[in-house]
Amino acid sequence: MKKFTSLKSIPAYLPIVNIDTDMIIPKQFLKTIKRTGLGKNLFYEMRYDNDGKVIENFVLNKKPYNNSNILIAGNNFGCGSSREHAPWALLDFGITCVISTSYADIFYNNCFKNGILPIVLDEDKIKELSEYSNRQEEILVDLKDEKITYGNNEVSFKIDPFKKKCLMEGLDDIALSLEKSDKIKSFEDKLKIKKPWLFNDQS
Amino acid sequence: MSKTLYDKIWNEHLVHEQIDGTSLLFVDRHLIHEVTSPQAFEGLRNTNRKVRQPNLTLAVVDHNIPTTDRSKGIDDEESRIQVETLEKNCKDFGIKLFGMTDKRQGIVHIVGPEQGFTQPGTVIVCGDSHTATHGAFGSLAFGIGTSEVEHVLATQTLVQKKAKNFRINVNGKLALGVTSKDVILQIIGKIGTAGGTGSVIEYAGTLISNLSVEQRMTICNMTIEGGARAGLIQPDEKIFNYLKGRPMSPKNENWDKALNYWSNLKTDNDAEFDKEINLNGKDIIPMVTWGTSPEDVIPINGKIPNPENESNLDKKNSIIRSLKYMGLKPDTAVKDIKIDKVFIGSCTNGRIEDLREAAKILKEKKKASHVHAMVVPGSGLVKEQAEQEGLDKIFINSGFEWREPGCSMCLAMNADKLKPEERCASTSNRNFEGRQGRGGRTHLVSPGMAAAAAISGNLDDVRKYNN
Numbered sequence: 001m002k003k004f005t006s007l008k009s010i011p012a013y014l015p016i017v018n019i020d021t022d023m024i025i026p027k028q029f030l031k032t033i034k035r036t037g038l039g040k041n042l043f044y045e046m047r048y049d050n051d052g053k054v055i056e057n058f059v060l061n062k063k064p065y066n067n068s069n070i071l072i073a074g075n076n077f078g079c080g081s082s083r084e085h086a087p088w089a090l091l092d093f094g095i096t097c098v099i100s101t102s103y104a105d106i107f108y109n110n111c112f113k114n115g116i117l118p119i120v121l122d123e124d125k126i127k128e129l130s131e132y133s134n135r136q137e138e139i140l141v142d143l144k145d146e147k148i149t150y151g152n153n154e155v156s157f158k159i160d161p162f163k164k165k166c167l168m169e170g171l172d173d174i175a176l177s178l179e180k181s182d183k184i185k186s187f188e189d190k191l192k193i194k195k196p197w198l199f200n201d202q203s
Numbered sequence: 204m205s206k207t208l209y210d211k212i213w214n215e216h217l218v219h220e221q222i223d224g225t226s227l228l229f230v231d232r233h234l235i236h237e238v239t240s241p242q243a244f245e246g247l248r249n250t251n252r253k254v255r256q257p258n259l260t261l262a263v264v265d266h267n268i269p270t271t272d273r274s275k276g277i278d279d280e281e282s283r284i285q286v287e288t289l290e291k292n293c294k295d296f297g298i299k300l301f302g303m304t305d306k307r308q309g310i311v312h313i314v315g316p317e318q319g320f321t322q323p324g325t326v327i328v329c330g331d332s333h334t335a336t337h338g339a340f341g342s343l344a345f346g347i348g349t350s351e352v353e354h355v356l357a358t359q360t361l362v363q364k365k366a367k368n369f370r371i372n373v374n375g376k377l378a379l380g381v382t383s384k385d386v387i388l389q390i391i392g393k394i395g396t397a398g399g400t401g402s403v404i405e406y407a408g409t410l411i412s413n414l415s416v417e418q419r420m421t422i423c424n425m426t427i428e429g430g431a432r433a434g435l436i437q438p439d440e441k442i443f444n445y446l447k448g449r450p451m452s453p454k455n456e457n458w459d460k461a462l463n464y465w466s467n468l469k470t471d472n473d474a475e476f477d478k479e480i481n482l483n484g485k486d487i488i489p490m491v492t493w494g495t496s497p498e499d500v501i502p503i504n505g506k507i508p509n510p511e512n513e514s515n516l517d518k519k520n521s522i523i524r525s526l527k528y529m530g531l532k533p534d535t536a537v538k539d540i541k542i543d544k545v546f547i548g549s550c551t552n553g554r555i556e557d558l559r560e561a562a563k564i565l566k567e568k569k570k571a572s573h574v575h576a577m578v579v580p581g582s583g584l585v586k587e588q589a590e591q592e593g594l595d596k597i598f599i600n601s602g603f604e605w606r607e608p609g610c611s612m613c614l615a616m617n618a619d620k621l622k623p624e625e626r627c628a629s630t631s632n633r634n635f636e637g638r639q640g641r642g643g644r645t646h647l648v649s650p651g652m653a654a655a656a657a658i659s660g661n662l663d664d665v666r667k668y669n670n
C-alpha cells in the first residue's frame with residue numbers, strides 16, 4: 001500500500017448526499033477479478049450517457065477536476081454495498097482523499113486498506129472548502145498534523161491513531177496481525193475446549 | 204458491570220486489544236462468494252499465505268449466476284470467469300463450496316442459516332453488507348471489504364474497534380398484511396440511512412420476539428440500510444428449534460453444550476445503551492419507497508413528497524433529484540403509480556415464508572397483463588420446499604416466471620435487469636439509482652405488497668387482497 005503523508009490538489013466537489021457504492025462503481029464492473037483498472041468506470045452512470053458517451057459537464061470529466069486527488073462530497077458518503085471496488089475505483093482514478101460529513105462504516109474501513117484518507121468535517125467547513133473547488137484553488141491536506149490548509153485558513157480533523165500510523169507508513173495489516181499468531185493459536189485452543197461444536201460439526 | 208448482548212459477544216471474541224481500543228476479533232464463521240473474494244485469494248497467493256481455518260469458511264456462488272437453466276453454463280464470459288475462479292480458489296485452499304448445480308446453492312445469507320452454519324453467539328463475516336441478516340440468530344454478523352476477507356482468510360481474525368450500542372424496541376402487534384419488511388422500512392425512514400452509523404443495533408420488544416425466524420432475518424438484513432454495522436436479536440426457543448437437525452448444526456453432546464451456551468446469550472436487564480428508540484406495531488402499515496434511498500419511505504396510502512415543503516436546501520435538492528430519476532410528480536397518490544415489473548426474491552425476502560406470503564395473495568388471481576413478474580427463490584432448498592408445497596404452481600398460474608436461485612434482479616449483475624425507466628415493485632433492499640439496471644426505478648415493498656402490485660398493475664395495498 002502506498003503511504004499517505006500529505007496531499008495538495010484542487011478538490012472536485014460533488015454536492016450529492018448519500019452517494020452509495022453502486023453509484024461510485026456500478027455492478028457491471030464488479031465482474032473483474034483484479035483490483036486495478038476501475039478508474040475509467042468511476043461514477044460511470046454520471047460520467048457517461050446511455051450510449052457510453054462522455055457527459056462533458058460532469059465534474060470529474062471537466063478540467064482541472066479530472067486530475068483532482070481530493071473529492072468533496074455530501075453526507076453519508078459510501079453507503080450501501082460493501083464492495084471494495086469503490087475505493088479501488090477512486091484510487092485508480094487518482095483520488096486518495098475524500099472529504100464528507102460522514103461515511104458508511106464499511107466504506108470508511110475499506111479506504112484505509114487502500115491508502116485513501118477519508119476526512120470528516122462539519123457541513124459549514126465543507127461549504128467553505130467547496131468554494132476552493134469552484135475557484136479552482138488548491139488545498140493542502142496534511143495527515144501528520146491532521147489539518148487542511150486552504151488560503152490563509154486551517155481546519156483540523158481527527159483520525160484514529162492506529163489507522164493514521166498504518167496510512168503514514170503504508171503498513172500491511174495482515175502482516176501486523178500475523179505477528180500475533182501465538183495469541184490467535186492460544187485463543188483457538190481454548191475455544192476448541194469451550195465451544196467444541198464450532199469446529200466439529202462441519203458435515 | 205451490566206452488558207449488552209453485543210458487549211458480551213465482543214468480549215468473548217477478543218484475541219488482543221491495544222490500548223487505543225483497536226482489537227483483534229476472532230471470526231467463527233466466514234462466508235464468501237464469487238464477487239468479493241477473487242482479489243483476496245490473489246493477495247494470499249502473492250504473499251504466499253495460507254487459509255488459516257478452511258473449515259470455518261463456506262463458499263457459495265450467488266451474485267453473478269443466471270437464474271435460467273443452469274445446465275448450459277454461463278454465457279457471460281466475465282461472470283463465468285468469476286465463478287470458475289471461486290471454484291479453483293476453494294479447491295486450492297480446501298474450502299467447502301456449494302457450486303452452481305448444487306441443490307444447496309443459493310444466496311449466501313439464506314444458505315448460512317439454512318445449513319446451520321449460522322449460529323448464536325458467533326462472529327460471522329462476509330464480503331457483503333447484508334451479512335447483518337445473520338444477526339437474527341443472536342450472532343454478531345457484519346459485512347467486510349475484500350482486503351478484510353483476505354485478512355480473515357489469513358488470520359481467522361479481523362481488526363475492529365468497538366461500536367456503540369443502539370436498541371430499537373418494537374412492541375405491540377402488527378395488523379394483518381403488515382410484515383417485518385414494513386417494520387424495518389419504517390425504522391429506516393425514521394432513523395435515516397446514516398442513523399445507525401457506528402452502532403450495532405439490538406432489536407427488542409414483544410413484537411420482535413413474536414416474529415418468526417424468517418421475519419427476524421428480514422429486519423436484521425436491512426439494518427445496513429440504516430447505516431448500522433450490525434443488527435441483532437436475542438436468540439430464543441424459535442431459533443434453537445430452527446437450528447436443530449440442520450446439516451451443520453451441532454450434534455449429540457455438542458448440541459447440548461451449544462444449547463446451554465446459547466440460552467444464556469442475552470442483554471442484562473439494566474444494561475445501558477448509547478441510544479434507544481421505541482416503536483409500536485399498531486402504528487405500522489404497509490410501506491413503499493418512493494425515492495432512490497431506502498430512507499425515502501411512505502405508507503401505501505400516502506402521497507409522493509413535494510420538495511416545496513422542504514425547508515432544508517440540500518434535502519430539497521435531493522428530493523428533486525430523486526423524483527426526476529424516479530419519474531414521479533410531487534403529490535401523486537402512491538396507489539396511482541403504475542408498475543412494469545415485479546421482483547420477488549433476494550436475501551431480504553427470498554425465503555420460504557416470503558414465498559408463502561406472496562402466494563397467499565396470488566392464489567387464483569392473475570397478474571395484470573402489462574406487468575412482467577418473476578420469483579427467484581433464495582436457495583435451491585427454498586425452491587424445492589416451495590415446489591413441494593405447490594407454490595410454484597400458484598406463481599406460474601398467476602403469470603409469474605419461476606426461476607433458479609440467486610441474487611438476480613436485486614443487483615442485476617446477471618441478465619435479470621430493468622430497462623431504463625422501467626418501474627419495479629421489488630422485495631429487495633436497495634432502491635439506489637441504477638441498482639436494478641441503469642435508469643431502472645425501484646419501489647421496495649414486502650412480498651405481499653409485491654404480489655398485490657402484480658395483480659393491480661400499480662402499487663397497491665396488500666390488505667385489499669388479504670381477506
Ligand code: SF4
Pocket residue numbers: 265266310311312331333549550551609610613614631632
Ligand atoms: S440478494 Fe441482493 S442484497 Fe442480498 S446478497 Fe444478493 S445482491 Fe446482496
